[in-house]
Structures are given as structure tokens and as C-alpha cells.
Amino acid sequence: MPNDDEQIEELSSSPLSEEEQYFHERSYKELVESIPRIEDVAKFLVGATATTSGLFLAAIKLARGDKTVSELFWFVPFICWSLSIVALILVLLPRHYETGQAEPASWKDAFVQVRYWKYHWLMTGAVFFIAGILSALYPLTR
Secondary structure (H helix, E strand, C coil): CCCCCCCCCCCCCCCCHHHHHHHHHHHHHHHHHHHHHHHHHHHHHEEEEHHHHHHHHHHHHHHHHCCCCCCCCCHCCCCCCCCHHHHHHHHHCCCCCCCCCHHHHHHHHHHHHHHHHHHHHHHHHHHHHHHHHHHHHHHCCC
């Protein structure tokens, strides 16, 4: 039983306005629609990483000519870009959703977990991509 000192919050029973209804629907749809967007960014970064590594390889060939490359710092960008591609491919692989058959709350939890997992690997791939670009600057300036 509530005490006389406690405030009881009154909830409005009026229907949602058009604007409120729009944002209510978007809050549910955003969760599901965000996973394909994360995957699209991962696809773009895989292409950008492959292109960047190819351009860097061409720059090495032009800069070094017929000389062989034996120093480790020449390979660091390729290691970073390889790790980036591996992380980004993990984003693109399908995930298994652990849910209860008639439990909508578990469906939402599964989506949130998968989205978090894919976003984590997307950010990891992006960090390795940028690290590869930054590490590629060193050999070219020597």
C-alpha cells in the first residue's frame, strides 16, 4: 500500500500523437535495421582495405624498383590490413540467435547481442585499417 507521502505517477491514457507514434515505431525498427547497415559498412571497408593495400604495394614497387624488401616495417601495414579484413569478415558472417520460441524479450536481447558483436568487430577492423594506413607512411618517408 502506498503511503500518503509517496507520489503516484499518473500515466496518460490518451493515444500517441503522430510524432510520438513515429518515434515509437522507429525505436523498434532501428534495432533490426542497424545490423544490415553495420554489414554494409564492413563490406565497404573490406573493399577499401583491399584497394589501399594494392595501392601501397604498387607504391613500394615504384619506390624500391628491383630492390628486395627485407625490413619488418615494410610488412607492418599488410599485417594490419590482413587483421582488418579478418575482423570485417567476422562482421559479415551470419550469427546464430539464441532465443526462446515465444519470448519476445529474448528476441530483442539476441538482436542487441548480435548488433554489439558485429559493431565490436567493425570497430576493430576500422582501427586495424587506420593503423595500416598510418604504418604505411613510415616506410614511404624513409
